[in-house]
Amino acid sequence: MSGFKKFLFQGNLVQLAVAVVIGAVFSDLVTAFTTAFITPLLGIFGGVPKFASLSFTINGSEFQYGAFIDALISFLLTAAILYFFVVLPMTKMLERFARAEEATHRECPACFSEISRKATRCAFCTSEVTPEKSG
Template sequence: MWKEFKEFAFKGNIIDLAVAVVIGGAFGAIVTSFVENIITPLMGVIVGGVDFTTLKVTVGEAEILYGNFIQSFVDFIIIAFSIFLAIKFLVKFKRQKEEEEVEAVVEELSKQEELLTEIRDLLKEQSNKN
C-alpha cells in the first residue's frame, strides 16, 4: 500500500498540479492586491471618488454590500484577463518553437533535395558521355 501511495504521490502530474495550485494562489494574491490597491482607487477617481467596498443598500436591518460584489467582479475580470494573456503568450511561444522546428526540417529536406538533384544531374551527364 505504501508503494502504491508513493507511486501516486510522486507522479509528475501530481507534483506539477501541486506546484500549479501554489503558484496560482500566489498569483491570485498578487492580482487581488493589484485590483484593491491600484485599479479600485483609479475606478473610484473615474466615477467621482466612490470607494466600491463601502457601497451598500440597507433594506430593513439587512445590508446589501453590492460594492464588495463589484470589487469581486473586477477581481475576476482582471484575473481572467491575466490568465488569458499568459495562455496566449505561451501558445504563441509554443507555436513559434514548432514553426522553427518545421523550418529546420524543411531546410534539411531542401539540402537533401539539392544533393539528390546534383546526383541526378551527374548521372545524366555520365550516361550522356557513354
C-alpha cells in the first residue's frame, strides 16, 4: 500500500493531473472565446452568426456540421495560442541555452569528446590540449 501512496503523490503524477485540469479549463476558455467573439465576427462576413445552428437532414438523420465548424475553429485557435505562447518561446529559450552551453564546451582534437574550453587536458583521453580564450 505504501508503494501505491508513493505513486499517487510522486511529483510527475501530480504535475500531470494539474496539467490535465488546466488544459481542460483552457479548452473551455478558448471554446467560450470562440463562441462569444470569433464565431459572431466570422458571421459578420459569412452571414451566419452561429455555426452551431447549421445542419442538414438525410432520411431523418440530422447532420450538425455547424458544431464541427465551431469545434474546428476552437481547435485551430487553441493550437495557435499554444504554439505562439508556449512552444515558440520555449524553443527559443532552449536554443539560447544550447548556444550558451556550446560556447562553454568544445571537442577534444584527439578523441572528439566534449571538454571545457578552459581545459588543458582531456578528461577522457588525457591528451594535452591548448585552452581556448572565452569570447
